[in-house]
Amino acid sequence: MMKRRWLQGLLALxxxxxxxxxxxxxxxxxxxxxxxxxxxxxxxxxxxxxxxxPASKVDVVYGSSGNLLTQIEQGAPFEIFFSADSNYPQQxxxxxxxxxxxxxxxxGHLVMWSASIDMRGVQVADLAQPRFGRIAIANPQHAPYGKxxxxxxxxxxxxDKVQSRLVFGDNIGQTAQFAQSGNAQVxxxxxxxxxNSPVKGSSAPVPSSLYEPLKQSFVITRRGAANALAKDFASxxxxxQGKAILSRYGFNLPVENAP
Amino acid sequence: xxxxxxxxxEALGLTLRLASTVTVxxxxxxxxxxxWLAHTRSRWRRPLAAVVALPLVLPPTVLGFYxxxxxxxxxxxxxxxxxxxxxxxxxxxKGLVVASMIYSLPFVVQPLHNAFESVGRRPLEVAACxxxxxxxxxxxxxxxxxxxxxxTAAVLGFAHTVGEFGVVLMIxxxxxxxxxxLSMRIYDHVQAGEYHQANVLSLCLLVVxxxxxxxxxxxxxxxxAHD
Numbered sequence: 001m002m003k004r005r006w007l008q009g010l011l012a013l014x015x016x017x018x019x020x021x022x023x024x025x026x027x028x029x030x031x032x033x034x035x036x037x038x039x040x041x042x043x044x045x046x047x048x049x050x051x052x053x054p055a056s057k058v059d060v061v062y063g064s065s066g067n068l069l070t071q072i073e074q075g076a077p078f079e080i081f082f083s084a085d086s087n088y089p090q091q092x093x094x095x096x097x098x099x100x101x102x103x104x105x106x107x108g109h110l111v112m113w114s115a116s117i118d119m120r121g122v123q124v125a126d127l128a129q130p131r132f133g134r135i136a137i138a139n140p141q142h143a144p145y146g147k148x149x150x151x152x153x154x155x156x157x158x159x160d161k162v163q164s165r166l167v168f169g170d171n172i173g174q175t176a177q178f179a180q181s182g183n184a185q186v187x188x189x190x191x192x193x194x195x196n197s198p199v200k201g202s203s204a205p206v207p208s209s210l211y212e213p214l215k216q217s218f219v220i221t222r223r224g225a226a227n228a229l230a231k232d233f234a235s236x237x238x239x240x241q242g243k244a245i246l247s248r249y250g251f252n253l254p255v256e257n258a259p
Numbered sequence: 260x261x262x263x264x265x266x267x268x269e270a271l272g273l274t275l276r277l278a279s280t281v282t283v284x285x286x287x288x289x290x291x292x293x294x295w296l297a298h299t300r301s302r303w304r305r306p307l308a309a310v311v312a313l314p315l316v317l318p319p320t321v322l323g324f325y326x327x328x329x330x331x332x333x334x335x336x337x338x339x340x341x342x343x344x345x346x347x348x349x350x351x352x353k354g355l356v357v358a359s360m361i362y363s364l365p366f367v368v369q370p371l372h373n374a375f376e377s378v379g380r381r382p383l384e385v386a387a388c389x390x391x392x393x394x395x396x397x398x399x400x401x402x403x404x405x406x407x408x409x410x411t412a413a414v415l416g417f418a419h420t421v422g423e424f425g426v427v428l429m430i431x432x433x434x435x436x437x438x439x440x441l442s443m444r445i446y447d448h449v450q451a452g453e454y455h456q457a458n459v460l461s462l463c464l465l466v467v468x469x470x471x472x473x474x475x476x477x478x479x480x481x482x483x484a485h486d
Contacts, residue, residue, distance in 0.1 A: 067450040116332070134350060139433060142450040167350045167432030170446075178432065182332040183349045 029057040030229050031077055033068040035084035035216070036173035037108055037145060037190035041249035042082065048245060049236050056229055064171035066142025072221055073097055079224025080234055082216070084108060084172070084190075085144035089219035099225025105237055106251035108214030109191040110148050110206040115182050119204040124156035133185030136167050136178040145172040148211035149188035155210040191250040216251070262459055269436055270444040271463065277352070277440060278420040281359045285367040285416050286409070288360070293371030294397070308372075315365045319425025326358050327430045350432035355440070358426045367416040374408020375401065411475055418471040422464060 034042045039062050046058050061068070065083040072078055073095060082105070083089050089102035112119055117132065127135060137153075138146030146168070153159040167183075169175030172190045179187025180199040194203055218237070224230035236242050243253060263271070296308055314322065329336045330348040337347055348354035378401050386400045402409070424442040431438035433447070441460060448457035 064450060066452070070450055070452055073452075134432075136432070139447060139450075141447050167434055170428060170433070181327060183327060183330075183347070183430075184432075 028055060028229060029059070030079040030224065030227060030233060031059045031061060032080045032082065032233070033061050033063070033072060033076070033078040034082040035065045035068070035144070036062050036171040037084050037192050038062070038082055039173055039193065040196060041192055041246055041251065044245045045237060045242050048241055049233060052236075052241075053232075056233075058229075058233055062171075062173060064138065064143040067171070077223065078221055079227050079230040080218055080220050082218040082237075083144070084214060084216050085147075086215050086217040088144075089217045092219055092221070097222050098219045099222045100220040102217035102219045103234070103238070104215050104217045104253075106216040106246050106253055108145070108216055109208070109250055110145060110152060110188055110211060110214070111191045111194065111203040112186055112206060113176070113179055113189050113194045113201055113203040114186045115180060115199065115201040116185055117202075119186070119202040122204045124152055124206055124210060125158055127153070127156075127186065128158040128161040130165075132165075134165050134167055134183070135162055136169055136175045136184035136187040136189075138172045138175045138188075139168045139170060143169075143171050143175075144214060145175070145188070145190055148214055149206075151212060152188070152206045152210035195250045196248070263463075264456070266435060266439075267444060267456065267460055270439050270441050270460075273352075273436065273439065274421055274441040277355055277359060278417045280356055281363055281420045282367070282413050282417045284356070285360055285363060286413060289364070289367040289371050289412065289416075290409075293368050294375055294401075296368070296372050297375035311368050312365045314362050319362065319423070320429060322358070322362060323426040323429025326354075326361075326426065330354065330357075330430070349430045350434060350438060352437050354430055355427060355438055358430055359420045359423055362423055362426050363416045363419045366419045367412040370408050370412040370415060371405070374405035374411075377408075378404045407478055410478055414471045414475050418468050421467055 032042070032046075042060055042062075046060060049058060050056070061078065063071075065085060065088045068076075068078070068081060068083070069088045069091060072081055072092060081089060081092060086102055086104065089098070092098045093101065112122060112124070112127070114132075126132070137149035138144075140146040140150040150159065153162060167178060169178055169187075172193065175187055176189040176193045176197075178184040179189060180194075180197070180201070188206065191203075191205075194201065218234065220227075220230050220234060237246075246253065292311070296304060296311075327349055328334050330340075331337045332341065332347060340347060348357055382400050382404060383396050386396045391399065422442060423440070424446070427438065427440055427443055428446070431440070431443060433439050433443055441464060445457050445460045445464070448454070448460065
């Protein structure tokens with residue numbers, strides 16, 4: 001008898017759970033894949049969006065752009081892909097996994113950041129000096145910021161000299177963590193990750209002439225193509241409020257994309 | 260296309276070097292520890308056994324995170340080492356050895372513990388009656404009897420270190436020739452969409468792990484035949 005009641009209770013719970021999950025149609029929930037440099041900025045954009053659209057649910061997954069691309073190509077359930085460059089969204093289009101065309105939304109910047117060394121006035125070429133210790137960069141193989149860091153170090157003529165002191169973060173977020181924890185004395189990181197960071201440190205810009213511009217694009221995936229929320233969120237990021245938040249994190253937007 | 264590129268070979272070599280270093284060190288450290296666990300009546304026995312088993316249940320990221328914090332320049336261990344004039348451990352081969360030893364500790368100590376326990380007290384008491392000293396008793400009686408357990412411990416410790424990923428991701432820094440081990444290299448290949456290389460390297464890991472487990476199982480059967 002007791003057992004029967006338990007089962008009935010369980011069944012009722014199951015039905016309640018199923019109906020509650022059915023109550024939110026697919027269009028009111030999206031999962032966004034975003035490059036790690038967007039972490040703080042995107043969290044803020046999502047919070048602002050949620051404030052304006054309380055019924056919608058936007059989840060964000062962060063990682064290196066290369067990794068996210070691989071995941072989407074293998075069928076990961078993401079509706080929008082915010083990359084740290086424009087090549088990866090373009091690849092998604094070429095492989096037939098996109099539901100639209102890539103749209104530039106931000107321009108990223110590379111800075112040299114340190115928790116222990118005063119970086120003001122430091123040039124990229126100075127990193128050849130051993131006093132800068134270990135230098136963290138993102139993995140050039142699959143992180144756009146890592147690729148730019150390599151370009152900048154090569155352009156400054158110090159790539160070979162710093163080679164033995166380089167450590168590679170899985171994505172730009174982990175790279176910043178290597179530097180912020182002090183394990184690497186200097187990190188070549190995204191400005192967006194350190195601009196409002198609570199961790200104390202100093203930074204110097206890496207001149208944009210030393211690397212290919214980090215023109216960041218997003219693309220709606222094939223899965224998100226028919227999703228109204230995905231489209232609405234994408235236009236929100238490009239709209240006034242989205243832009244204001246992004247620019248507070250140092251993403252000055254490409255002029256051609258101005259409204 | 261070459262089956263394994265030079266960086267792949269480097270990662271493979273580094274992984275084997277790491278795993279053998281860790282296995283040897285863990286056997287040296289694990290034997291007295293397991294011996295003590297098997298024979299002591301101290302009330303610290305259970306807490307210590309639990310600590311030894313911790314890496315079995317802890318996510319590697321937790322281990323990696325704590326190691327990064329502890330060993331870093333702001334951590335207790337890191338500061339002490341700096342004060343002693345020693346180089347910091349994160350992003351070095353030595354650091355990987357230390358981290359892997361913690362990670363693989365239970366895989367070595369538990370089989371040793373079981374083996375020493377199954378030897379029991381009797382053979383040792385007999386040896387003592389024949390006036391064998393404590394060291395003699397260990398090396399001429401206990402160790403030969405526990406030998407299959409020692410081999411199991413070595414195989415498991417080795418195989419586990421070869422496959423380690425989470426800790427390496429957290430404190431390795433992915434440096435070629437120093438901390439870029441096989442599992443990291445596979446991860447990079449997959450992320451870069453280089454599935455062919457990822458496939459070849461993964462197959463290497465699979466074969467090593469399978470061979471290790473097969474060898475262990477064969478050893479066990481032979482031992483049972485002896486009994």
